[in-house]
Structure formats: structure tokens, C-alpha cells
Amino acid sequence: MTGSIAAIGMGLAVIGAGIGLASIGGKAMEAIARQPEAVGDIRSNMILVAALIEGAALIAIVFAFLVK
């Protein structure tokens, strides 16, 4: 088994992004269930915030590539 420690860093970054996305997804579902008429606004805001979280994870992944 070979590999670099950067791979562990990538994994950790993905865990963080996963927790973040899960939290947004869960809250958005909850919000939609409470207020189904606001589904459009909630969805586009959810995608916006999900994209921002993804950005943080991507920076970590790219740094993991760079230091490899």
C-alpha cells in the first residue's frame, strides 16, 4: 500500500465539505417542508451556499495536489 499523506488531507477536506453540504441539505429540506411555497428561493440559495462550501473543499484538494 503506497500513497501520500496529501491523500489523507484530501479525505479530511471532503469530510468537512460533506458535513457542510449535509447540514445545508437537511436545513433546506426542513425549510421547504415548513414553507413549501418558498421552494424556489430556498433552492437557489441552497445551491449558492453549497457552491461556497465546495469552494473551500476545492482549495484544500488543490493544495493537497500541490504539496504531493
Added chain:
Amino acid sequence: MCLLALNLSAQHNHDGHDHDGHDHSGHSHDDHGHSHDTHHTLGCGLHSAHGGEFDPGATAFHHIADANIYSIGPFGIPLPCIPFVPGEGFDFFLSSKFHYDGHGTGSNAYNRFVLDGGTMKRITDESFPDGLVEGVEVGHDDEGHTAVCYNNKLYPVDKKSTADGGIFGGGITSWYDFSMTKNVMSMIIVFLIFFFIFRAIAKRYKQRPDKAPSGIQGLIEPIFVFIQDEVAKPFLGKHYLKYLPFLMSLFFFILGLNLWGQIPFLGGSNVTGNLAFTAVLAIFAFFVVNLSGNKHYWEHIFNMPGVPGWVKIILTPVEALGLFIKPITLALRLFANITAGHMVIIIFVSFIFIFGNNGASKVGAYGAALPTVLLTMFMMAIELLVAFIQAFVFTILTTSYLSAAIDEGHEHEGAH
């Protein structure tokens, strides 16, 4: 089902590049399950890039890379190669000069350029003759570097020319590649498709302004109105018309290229999964946002109002860095999402070769074909969704940065 799987596998091996070392004439789908042991060693101790052990990682990277050949099905269409060598100037020729095989590996050298797996590379050794040289063997040495064998002499080859300074592979090279590659052709094709679609739609709106949309109008109008009403208007308010052309161009160009890259057997171009391309889009977004920035925007970055002085020392560098981090993440997000999607599909298809023991086990290959088809179909459906979401995300984020830049700062005036 299996036939579909084998077709898919041929498709994801980019149309005639197969990695288990068998021939590439049109019928190649039918013999994936057969035993093949044609791994041949080239002269000078070089190894063929496409024989021996199957390496899913290398296969995936090869297939998402740009190429100097546009392969449609089993046909490799040559593209113009325009290398620039400092001191020697520009060169112009078609990649058919290299006389490439189904792998995109050329058996000719031209002006010291060779074709390795679809990518043009340059022989660094100056003793290699200029002009057209036939009977050249391009392969990899024991350390995996590309090298050329000609007249039983080994010539080292320069790295692939890239514009990123060698950060993401490649490196600083002795030459620069300005070729019309597969990605460039895809961009031109998608541009032309959208040009004619939008011309036709614009004409129809003029001819029958008050009628219900028909034909292609009905496909584009809801998407256009969605971006206009859900993205541009809420974020930009009364300024939205000024930025609408930019935002729409971004959205439709990214969407078109995302979808174009997913059409099987059409070259499998990976334009939006190319960091150079997404970086250029992000640079456009960076300039549009920052050149539109008003006083309030710059004040919030360099001299945040209502914040004590010692916090400003920390906040100003962070905000200034944020100026650059925003476009960087824009570029990376699109690049990583599209690339990851393509790579996952290629890895799924690789299961056929892994379980088939690289052609040795027919049972393994056919057994893996069914789950591979299902997984690949599932993944392609996800990618279809991602194509829309990423185009939307790029546009909405650019719009939100823009809205921060042109915000008049009303709520702020109230606070004072």
C-alpha cells in the same frame, strides 16, 4: 446489455483508443472479452504506452486531456498544429503529418515534433533531423517519461506545453503550443451552434412578437427567463440589463460545453474540465466585477467602515486576498466538478478491464459489464444534472460578486 457496455467502453476509451492492446479497426468492440497479450516492447528499450498492465488512473488522465486529434467514432480527424519555438518562430501543419494510429501515437516526426497519445511533444535533442522523419517509435522509458527511438538511438522528449507554468503537470518547456486542439474545435463548434440558435430565435421574436414561443424558442426561453428573473434581477436590481449579455454568455457557453462534452462518440471533449479554460472565464469575471466596483465596494475591502482599527489590520489583508480567491474558486469549482464526473465514468468503465484481467478473463469482463452499464448510466444522469447546476452556479456566483461590487450601500448609510 453487454453490447451496450462494450460500446460504452469503446466510447470512453475515446473512440478507438483501447488500452488492452488490441487492434482498432471498427469492429474492436466485439473482442474485448478475448485474450490479448500483444504487449510489445519498442526499440531502445522503450515500452508502448498502451500495452502491459492496465492502469485506470493513467487511462482516466489520458482521456480527459486535450488532444491534437478530433476523434469521432473510429476516425481521428487531424487538427492544425501551431507550435511556437523561441528563436525559430511559428510553424503550421496538420497533425496528419504524424501518421498516427488509433492511440494517437504518431510514427512520423515533423520538425522535431512527435505525437504521443494525441498530444504533440518536442524532441529536445538538436541532433535529430528537421523536416518529415518516418519510422519513429514513440514510447515510454522505465521511469514513465516519453522518449523517441529512431535509428536505434534514444532521444528524450520535452514535456507537454502548458500555460499554467507546470503547476498541474507538464512544466516549463522549450516551445509553446498554440494549436487548434480538440478543445478549441469544440469551443468553436458550440459557439457556432449557439450563434445560429440565438440568431434564429431573435429573428422569430421580431417576426411574431406576441405569439407563443415555438420550436427551439420553447427550449431556450424558459432557461433564459429563469436566469434573468432568478439570478440577474434579484441580485443586480435596476442595473441588470447592463450585465445580462455577459451573464447569459457565461451561462450558455458553459452549459453548451458541459453538454457537448457528454455526447458519446463525438470526441469526448472536456473543455469545461480544463483548468486553462475555466481560468480564462474566471479572469473575465474578475475584471468585470472589479472594474464595475464602486466606492462602497473598495471601501469595504480596504477600509471597512464601523470596525475598530486593530481589526482592520487583520480584515484588510483577508478581504484583499478574497478578491483573488473568489475567481480562483470559480475556476476550480467548474474544473473539478466536470473533471471528477468524467473520471468517475472512466473508472467505472475500467472495471470491465480490471475484472476482465485486461482481456485475459472473458467471464470477468462480461460479468463486470452489466454493473458497469448501470453505474455509468446513473453517473451520466448525474452529470447531466451537474452540467446545468455548474453552469448555474458559475453564473449566480459571478452575479453575487457583481452585486456586491455595484451595491450602493443603502443599509450602510442608514447605520451612520
